[in-house]
Amino acid sequence: METARRRRPYACAWCGRPIVDSETGRRRKYCKQACRQRAYEQRSQVSGTAVPADAVILSTAEAEQLVDRLFELRCAAEDVATAVAERASHDELTGLCRRLLDQAADADRLR
Incomplete structure (x- = not known):
């Protein structure tokens, strides 16, 4: 039962693209390294400010x-x-x- 649930696609935390995990290991949060890097950069930019870490900043x-x-x-x-x-x-x-x-x-x- 656990395996079937893990194989369902879910969204990348940065870009929203679907991710399908393998059967073992921890669930990935990002679809690729570039998305992981962009998320890190955003967290770094808002740390120490009044902007919440999960805020989406648009021009x-x-x-x-x-x-x-x-x-x-x-x-x-x-x-x-x-x-x-x-x-x-x-x-x-x-x-x-x-x-x-x-x-x-x-x-x-x-x-």
Whole structure:
């Protein structure tokens, strides 16, 4: 039972990419060394400040891009809802759902 649970993918603590562990050993926190290094650098930069260690710091441009991606995601979800209400064809709904999933994956990316 323990092995089956350990093999399920989980997210990298830095970039969010999926990680699948081997059967033995401690669970990895990061998908690769570069993510581990970036996390260390961030912890080092905020140590001794009022910024919490688990804070996500975005530049103004990054925050604006995130807001834009979330707006696009909401628009894609509204398109799907409208198509369902108008009883759109299966092919049209499939395309809209694919677009919605792509937008969600893009919006999910913080770094």
